Amino acid sequence: xxxxxxxxxWCARGHQCxxxxxxxxxxxxxxxxxxxxxxxxxxxxxxxxxxxxRVRVALAVTEPTARRQLACLLADLRHLVTRTAALGRSxxxx
Numbered sequence: 001x002x003x004x005x006x007x008x009x010w011c012a013r014g015h016q017c018x019x020x021x022x023x024x025x026x027x028x029x030x031x032x033x034x035x036x037x038x039x040x041x042x043x044x045x046x047x048x049x050x051x052x053x054r055v056r057v058a059l060a061v062t063e064p065t066a067r068r069q070l071a072c073l074l075a076d077l078r079h080l081v082t083r084t085a086a087l088g089r090s091x092x093x094x
Contacts (some may be wrong), residue, residue: 008043020045023052034058051084 007013011022024041035057042050057073059066 010041011043 007017008022010024011017012025014023022043027039029037029039035055037056038054040052042052044050055073055077057069059069
């Protein structure tokens with residue numbers, strides 16, 4: 001259990017608190033027919049915080065189009081992660 005850090009204000013106080021991390025309630029974005037995203041805030045036992053994001057996107061039935069969708073998804077995720085990480089660095093420097 002995370003005895004050093006205790007619960008955060010946003011902790012859902014679930015069973016994960018006993019395995020060295022604290023997790024928020026998940027935020028669900030559901031776009032019927034298109035996809036779904038689930039975002040959960042996590043604090044590890046060492047105090048580091050992370051966003052855990054699970055994404056499910058409906059793919060086209062044809063292979064070439066599905067592959068283009070996957071390539072677009074990966075490129076956009078890379079941009080999102082890079083941009084978000086840069087925000088964290090700029091705040092630490094300030």
